[in-house]
Structure formats: C-alpha cells, structure tokens
Amino acid sequence: MKRKTVLGPATLFFLIWLLLLTAIPALLILAVSFLSRSPQGELLYEATLSNYARCFHWLYIRVLFKTLGLAGSATLTCLLVGFPVAYFLARSAGWLRQLGLILLFIPFWTNFILRVYGIVSLVGNHGLLNQLLLKSGLISEPLQILYTPIGVYLGLLYNYLPFVVVPIFSALEKFDNALREAAYDLGASRIQTFLRVVLPNIKEGVLIGSLFVFIPMLGEYVIPDLLGGAKQIYLGNLMVSQFFTAQDWPFGAAIAGLLSLFLILTILLQNKWQKTGVQHA
Amino acid sequence: MFLQLESLSKTFGSFRLEPFSLQVLQGEFFSLLGPSGCGKTTVLRLIGGFEWPTAGKVLLDGQDITALAPHKRNIHTVFQRYALFPHLNVFENVAFSLRLQKVAKHALQERVLRTLQLVQIEDLQHRRTPQLSGGQMQRVALARALINEPKVLLLDEPLSALDPELRMRMREELKALCKKVGSTFLFVTHDQEEALQLSDRMALMKDGKCLQIGTPKAIYEDPVDPFVARFIGPVNEIRCSIGDEQNGALLLVSELGNFKAKKNGVALPKEVTLVLRPEKMRLLRQRSSTQENLVEGEVQELSYLGSRTEYNVKTRQQTLKVFEQELERSKKRNLNVGDRIFLTWKPDDAILFAKECTT
Numbered sequence: 001m002k003r004k005t006v007l008g009p010a011t012l013f014f015l016i017w018l019l020l021l022t023a024i025p026a027l028l029i030l031a032v033s034f035l036s037r038s039p040q041g042e043l044l045y046e047a048t049l050s051n052y053a054r055c056f057h058w059l060y061i062r063v064l065f066k067t068l069g070l071a072g073s074a075t076l077t078c079l080l081v082g083f084p085v086a087y088f089l090a091r092s093a094g095w096l097r098q099l100g101l102i103l104l105f106i107p108f109w110t111n112f113i114l115r116v117y118g119i120v121s122l123v124g125n126h127g128l129l130n131q132l133l134l135k136s137g138l139i140s141e142p143l144q145i146l147y148t149p150i151g152v153y154l155g156l157l158y159n160y161l162p163f164v165v166v167p168i169f170s171a172l173e174k175f176d177n178a179l180r181e182a183a184y185d186l187g188a189s190r191i192q193t194f195l196r197v198v199l200p201n202i203k204e205g206v207l208i209g210s211l212f213v214f215i216p217m218l219g220e221y222v223i224p225d226l227l228g229g230a231k232q233i234y235l236g237n238l239m240v241s242q243f244f245t246a247q248d249w250p251f252g253a254a255i256a257g258l259l260s261l262f263l264i265l266t267i268l269l270q271n272k273w274q275k276t277g278v279q280h281a
Numbered sequence: 282m283f284l285q286l287e288s289l290s291k292t293f294g295s296f297r298l299e300p301f302s303l304q305v306l307q308g309e310f311f312s313l314l315g316p317s318g319c320g321k322t323t324v325l326r327l328i329g330g331f332e333w334p335t336a337g338k339v340l341l342d343g344q345d346i347t348a349l350a351p352h353k354r355n356i357h358t359v360f361q362r363y364a365l366f367p368h369l370n371v372f373e374n375v376a377f378s379l380r381l382q383k384v385a386k387h388a389l390q391e392r393v394l395r396t397l398q399l400v401q402i403e404d405l406q407h408r409r410t411p412q413l414s415g416g417q418m419q420r421v422a423l424a425r426a427l428i429n430e431p432k433v434l435l436l437d438e439p440l441s442a443l444d445p446e447l448r449m450r451m452r453e454e455l456k457a458l459c460k461k462v463g464s465t466f467l468f469v470t471h472d473q474e475e476a477l478q479l480s481d482r483m484a485l486m487k488d489g490k491c492l493q494i495g496t497p498k499a500i501y502e503d504p505v506d507p508f509v510a511r512f513i514g515p516v517n518e519i520r521c522s523i524g525d526e527q528n529g530a531l532l533l534v535s536e537l538g539n540f541k542a543k544k545n546g547v548a549l550p551k552e553v554t555l556v557l558r559p560e561k562m563r564l565l566r567q568r569s570s571t572q573e574n575l576v577e578g579e580v581q582e583l584s585y586l587g588s589r590t591e592y593n594v595k596t597r598q599q600t601l602k603v604f605e606q607e608l609e610r611s612k613k614r615n616l617n618v619g620d621r622i623f624l625t626w627k628p629d630d631a632i633l634f635a636k637e638c639t640t
Contacts, residue, residue, distance in 0.1 A: 178364035181331055186378035186425070187352035196377075200368040 026260070033253035041247030051254035060238070060255070067235040070149065071217035074156040075164075078213050079206065081157070082164040089165070090172035104162050112159070116226045119155050120146060147229030155223040160216070164209040171205025172198075207270060215263050235259060283307040284328070284433055284465055289337035291323055298323050299490045300337060305433075305467065305482075310459045312468045312476040315486035316512070321469045322361075324486075325435050328467065329358045341432060352378075356433040357426035362442065363418045365410040365425070371397070372406040375424045396428045399462070416447045423458070433465045440475060452478055473513050477501065485509050507634050510556050517562070517601045519555040520636065530628060536598045540574045542631040552636040559602040561630040564592065565623040566614050574631075576601070576624040580616050592616070594624060 007015070033051055036044040054060070089100045107115060122128050123145040130142040145151045175198065183193040199206075221236035228234070233241075235255065242252030288300035298320045305311045313321035326332040328339055330351035339347045346354045365374050372393055373380075379389045397403040400420040405413065410421060419439060426434055436455075440448045456479050459466040470476050476483050477497040484494045493505045504510035507518070521533040521540065533540045533555060542555065565572070578594040578601065592603045603624060616622065 176362070176364065178360045178362060179366060181351070182358070182360055182364040182366070182425075183377070184331075185329065185351045185358050186429075187381045188377075192381060197366055197368075201366075 029253045029256055032249050033257045035250045037248055037250050041249075043249060048250075051250045052258070054251060055254055055258055063233055063235060063238055066233075067218055070153060070156070070234060071214055071220075074153055074160070074217055075210050075214045077153075077157055078161050078164040079210060082161055082209065083168060083206075085161075086165045086168035086172055089169050090175075104165060108162070113222065113226075115159065116155055116223055119151075119158060119227060123151060123154060146227060147231055149228070149232055151227040152224050152232055152234070155227040156217055156220065159223065160213040163212045167205045167209040167212060168202065169205075171202035175201055204274060207274070211267070211270060215266070218263070219259060283309075283342060284467070285338075285340040286324070286328070287338040287340065289324070289327055289334050289339065291320075291327060291332060292335050296320070296323075297489050298327075301491050303484060303491070303494065305465055307432075307465055308459070308463050310456060310466045310468065310479055310481045312470060312480040312483035313486060314470055314473060314476040314483050314512075317471055318488075319486040320489040321471075321486050322437060323489075325358075325437055325467065325469050328433070329356060329435050330354055331358075354433075355429075355431055356435060357429060357431040358435040358437065359419075359422045359426045359439050361437040361439070363422040363439075365413075365418055365421055367409075367411050369410065370406070371402065371408050371410060371413070371421050374410060374421055375428055377425065378429055392428060396424045399427065400424045400458070415443045416451065419443065419451060427462060427464070430462070431464055433467055434459075434462075436466060436468045438469055438471070440470070441472070448475075455479060477513070485512060487512075504556075504632065507554060507556065507637060510632060510634075515559050515602055515604075517557045517559060519557070519599070521553050521555045522551050523549060523553060531633070537576050537596055540631070541628040542633055543628050545633065547633075549633060550635050554634045554636050556632040556634060557601075557626055557630065559591070560589075560604040560606075562601070562603045562624050562626045564594075564603055564605050564616070565625060566616075568623055569625070572623075572625045574626050574628065578622060578624060580618050580620045580622060583616065583618065594622065596624075 032043070034047050034049070036046045036048050036050070038044055085100075085104070089097055089104075092100065110118075120127070124130070125142040125144070125146065127146075129145070130139075133139045134142065145154070179197050179201070180193055183197045188196060219236050219239075220234070221240050224232055224234045224237050225240075228237075239252045239255050239259075242248045242255065246252075284303075284305040286301055286303040288302055289298070290300045291298040296318075301320075301324060303324075313324055315321045323332065327334050330346075330349060330353075334347065337347075338345055341354065341356070346356075351358075366377065369377070375396055376389055376393045379392060384392070394403055394406075397406055400423050402417060402420045402424065405417060405421075408417075410418065413421065419442075422439070439455075440451055443451060452475060455466070455468075468476075468479060480497055482494065482496050483500065485492045485500060487508055493500055493509050495503075500509065501513050504513060507516075510516050519535050519537060519540075521535040523531055524534045524539070525532040526544070527541075529544055531542045531544050533542055533553070535555070540555065565575075568577075569575070576596050578596040580592055581595040581600060582593040584591045587607070589604050589606050592605065594601050594603055601624060
C-alpha cells in the first residue's frame with residue numbers, strides 16, 4: 001500500500017508561519033537591496049547593484065572583520081566554558097543532572113533585555129564588580145568594561161552559553177561509555193581517550209553548538225547596542241543604523257543580504273564537511 | 282596457579298558479590314555462567330580493572346594486579362556490544378593500541394595484518410566499522426583485544442548479539458582460537474549450552490555467589506544443588522522421603538511409587554527431592570517385571586526433533602519430561618498422544634537433594 005504524503009495540520013501551520021514571517025520578509029529585504037534611494041531617504045524603484053558595491057568599502061570590511069573576531073572569540077570561549085559544563089551534566093545522573101539542566105535554563109525565564117541590563121548593572125562603573133574591587137583595594141578607579149568590546153563580549157558569552165552546552169550535552173549523552181573503557185583497556189590515557197575516541201565521536205555536537213552561537217552572534221544587535229553603548233559598531237547595529245538612523249534601507253538590506261549569503265555558505269560547507277567526514281574518517 | 286582470585290568481593294548499591302575465589306589455568310577456556318544479575322560481569326570487570334574490589338586480590342602469574350590500571354594488566358577485554366570505535370576503520374580499530382605505543386609503521390602494518398588473518402577478516406581492513414555485520418564486528422573486537430597477545434582475554438557475552446546460526450559457528454571458532462593463541466579465555470555467558478560446549482571448566486553463579494566450579498560434565502552430572510541442576514539443563518523433580526537403606530542403596534518412598542537410588546555419601550535429611558534428567562529416563566512400551574524404578578503414565582505431548590523425541594508423560598501425580606534418542610529407524614513402535622507407557626531409570630542416574638525450604 002502506498003502511503004500518501006498528506007501535510008498534517010501542524011506541518012501546514014508551520015509552513016504558513018514560515019512563509020509569512022520568514023520567507024516573504026527575507027525576500028522583501030532582498031528586493032529592497034537592489035533598489036535606489038533618493039537623497040531624502042525615499043525608496044526609488046530603480047534597480048542597481050551599487051548598494052552591494054558599497055559594502056566592500058574598507059570601512060565596512062573592517063566592521064565585518066571586527067564582528068567576525070568578536071563572534072569567533074566569543075564562540076571559542078563559549079566552547080571552552082560550555083564543554084566542561086556539558087561533560088559534567090552528561091556524566092552526572094539523576095537529580096544532579098536534572099538540577100544542572102534546570103539551572104542552565106532558569107535565566108531564560110527572564111526577559112532577554114532585562115538579562116542584558118543585568119550585565120550592565122554587574123559590570124558598570126558603579127556596578128557590583130567594580131564596587132567589590134574598589135572596596136577590596138585591588139583597584140583605585142573603576143574598570144571600564146561597559147561600553148567596550150569586552151563588555152559586548154561578556155554579554156554575548158553570558159547569553160549564548162546554554163546554546164553551546166545543549167548540543168554537546170546530547171552528543172555526549174549518546175556517546176557509548178563502553179568505548180571509553182575499550183580505549184583504557186587498550187592503553188589510552190584519559191587525555192588520549194578524550195582526543196582519540198571521545199572528541200571524534202562528538203564532533204558533530206561541537207560543530208552544531210558552535211554554529212548555534214556563532215551565527216546569531218554575527219547578527220546580534222541588542223547586546224552591542226546596550227553593552228557597547230553604540231560606540232562599538234558591529235554588523236548588527238550597522239544594519240539597524242542604516243535602516244533607522246541613516247534612512248538608507250537599500251544599503252542596510254544589502255548588508256543583510258551579504259550576511260545571509262555568508263551564513264548559508266557556512267552551513268553548506270559544514271554539511272559537506274560532515275558528509276565527507278563520514279566517508280573518509 | 283595462573284590467574285587467581287582470592288576472596289574477591291564487591292558491594293555497590295543493593296548488590297553484593299560474595300567473597301569469590303577462583304583459580305584458572307594457563308590457556309584454559311573458563312566460563313562464568315549464571316542468570317542476569319548474578320555478578321558474573323562484575324567478576325569480569327574486577328579482573329579487567331574496570332571496577333575496584335571492596336576486598337580481596339587478583340593475582341596474575343603470581344603478581345598482585347588488583348590495583349593496576351586496565352591496560353597495565355596484560356589482560357584485554359572483548360566488550361558485550363564490541364565497543365568498536367565508530368570513527369575508525371577496521372585496520373585502525375585493531376591498530377589502536379599499537380598507535381598509542383608508537384609502534385613503527387612497518388611492524389604495525391605486519392602485526393595488524395597477522396591478527397586480522399588470525400580471525401579471518403584481512404579483506405575487511407578498510408571497511409568502516411558501522412557497516413560491518415554482527416559476526417564481522419565480533420571478529421574485529423577479537424582482533425583488537427588479541428593484538429597485544431594478552432595473557433588473559435575477557436569475553437563479556439560476546440555471542441549474545443549474533444543470530445543463532447552464526448553463534449554456533451563462532452562458538453567453534455572461539456574454542457579453536459583459544460587453543461591457537463594460548464591465552465586464557467575467561468568467558469561470561471547466561472547461555473548454559475554455550476558454557477557447556479566451550480568451557481574446559483566453568484563456574485556457576487547466582488545472586489553474587491559462586492555455587493559450583495567444575496568441568497561441564499561434572500556440573501551437569503553432579504550438580505551441588507537443585508538450582509544448579511535446573512540451570513544447567515532440563516530436570517524432573519520428584520518429592521520423596523527416605524525409607525530404608527539396603528546394601529549401599531537408598532529406598533525412596535514417593536507418591537509415584539517406591540524407588541531405589543545410589544547413596545552418594547552426602548548426609549541427607551528424611552525429606553528429599555529426586556532429580557532426574559529427561560535423557561537419562563527410558564520409555565517402555567509395555568510393563569517390564571524386571572525393571573526397578575518403574576512409573577506408569579500416559580503420553581500427553583510429544584515433539585519430534587529428528588535426533589530425539591521429547592515426551593511429556595502424565596503420571597498420577599505430575600508430568601515428567603523424557604527425551605528418547607531416535608537410535609534405530611523403525612525399531613521401536615511409534616507412540617501417540619494418549620498411549621499408556623512406563624518410565625524407568627537406573628538408580629545411578631538419580632540425583633538426590635535435601636528438600637528445599639523455599640521456592
């Protein structure tokens with residue numbers, strides 16, 4: 001009997017949702033990126049590629065590299081901090097694991113903006129950290145963390161950490177512990193077991209976790225805006241300022257278009273790497 | 282003594298391995314047999330170094346290895362689900378320990394190939410392990426564990442994941458392999474037939490206790506208690522009381538009649554259980570006046586299995602199992618369900634136990 005492929009109501013709802021709220025807006029932005037703009041900021045319906053050409057000005061290339069550097073280093077730090085957490089959770093059992101997972105997600109019960117403001121009050125000049133350091137006499141004047149790249153970096157790290165923990169945790173959870181014992185049995189040390197047996201078998205989880213945080217970090221706007229004090233220009237707030245401050249929609253759209261293209265290529269590359277990895281490993 | 286366990290015990294949670302002592306010879310194929318949860322895998326893991334004993338010692342070749350790490354023991358393990366490294370191919374799985382030892386390329390190549398040949402999978406060396414069949418994985422796991430020529434090879438239910446036909450073939454190969462490489466094989470299984478076929482000697486375990494150690498034949502023919510008797514093969518059990526003693530033979534009184542049994546030297550209480558193996562009993566088509574130990578019954582069920590026929594015989598009190606070898610074609614009258622027959626056995630073949638208080 002041939003099974004008919006009928007879309008269930010849930011799938012249908014999801015597809016319509018995706019079409020209305022993701023696909024169509026994205027296509028509109030793409031369309032806008034090929035339009036021109038009058039000096040007053042009105043859209044002119046004349047096709048042009050000049051918006052894209054402007055993107056390659058050194059000024060914007062520098063913003064791109066600055067953003068890549070920030071997102072890259074924050075992703076790496078997320079991995080370094082998140083991996084031990086995931087490892088601990090995967091190896092613990094029962095209530096300890098439950099508690100760990102709950103603690104990991106409790107911050108999400110608080111609004112995102114509030115959490116970012118939380119960081120502000122923590123690292124600000126009159127914040128808890130500086131107060132403590134001043135009182136203890138370690139420093140004589142407050143550390144300027146807020147409104148610097150470090151502040152943005154801390155904000156990214158704090159907000160994205162759980163997203164790197166979860167995929168690594170689930171990969172580690174699926175990892176067969178007998179493999180670890182087999183490695184010990186064959187003479188591998190703990191470090192060798194980790195590098196030669198554990199890591200190769202959970203690399204997909206690590207990769208997915210990295211992309212989970214790296215991609216949204218590239219387009220992040222709220223954190224650089226609030227913690228960078230609009231002094232630090234990254235791709236996210238560059239785009240927003242083109243739309244709302246400079247009234248240059250086509251240029252903002254072109255940046256968004258290029259960023260999307262870059263992300264799509266990254267994902268395709270990762271997929272390809274994963275498949276060839278499976279064949280030749 | 283080659284491998285020696287001295288009062289090895291282990292407690293975790295509600296499980297307790299009672300002090301376990303065992304001596305295994307060099308090159309011996311030794312099985313640990315018992316139902317799941319009996320502690321056989323724990324014993325294996327204690328020997329392998331994956332668990333620490335609560336008390337007791339493990340000695341290999343006279344050296345105390347109780348506290349040594351798994352790989353320092355010259356003991357390797359074939360894990361239950363093989364635990365092959367999925368990211369490595371067959372060659373690299375087998376070469377894993379040599380790579381860690383930084384064995385030179387040429388020597389490594391040669392040793393891996395020799396070991397692959399030993400288990401007859403040299404043509405699979407470039408295959409990825411997840412693509413292998415159960416039997417092939419089994420061979421890779423064996424090769425990986427054997428490449429360092431361990432003094433003892435631990436095998437944790439290695440055949441349980443294979444289909445029945447392959448399992449039979451691997452049994453023969455395992456036994457041959459043990460003799461060929463000369464290592465001691467310590468084999469854990471819950472399958473009594475597997476243990477009987479493979480072992481030089483075996484230990485039967487239950488609830489963390491070792492009940493009996495001996496050759497398969499000794500355990501099958503002279504079990505120490507009813508549990509061992511039942512676990513190692515099918516049995517009939519008849520409640521009896523000891524009536525009298527007559528020149529070395531015991532006279533038993535039961536509801537099925539009066540029987541004779543050989544006295545085996547063990548002091549027995551009055552109430553006993555008579556244990557009989559189905560293949561040790563004979564079916565008589567008609568009453569025989571010369572036979573002792575005679576029980577009358579009716580064929581209730583029969584299964585013809587080619588080499589033998591298994592009968593369920595209903596007697597006055599209980600149903601007894603009897604296996605009759607199909608020795609000579611058409612010599613005997615075929616029996617049908619409902620036929621009246623007689624059962625008999627030799628006094629020597631009866632096993633007597635004190636009546637169990639529980640179960």
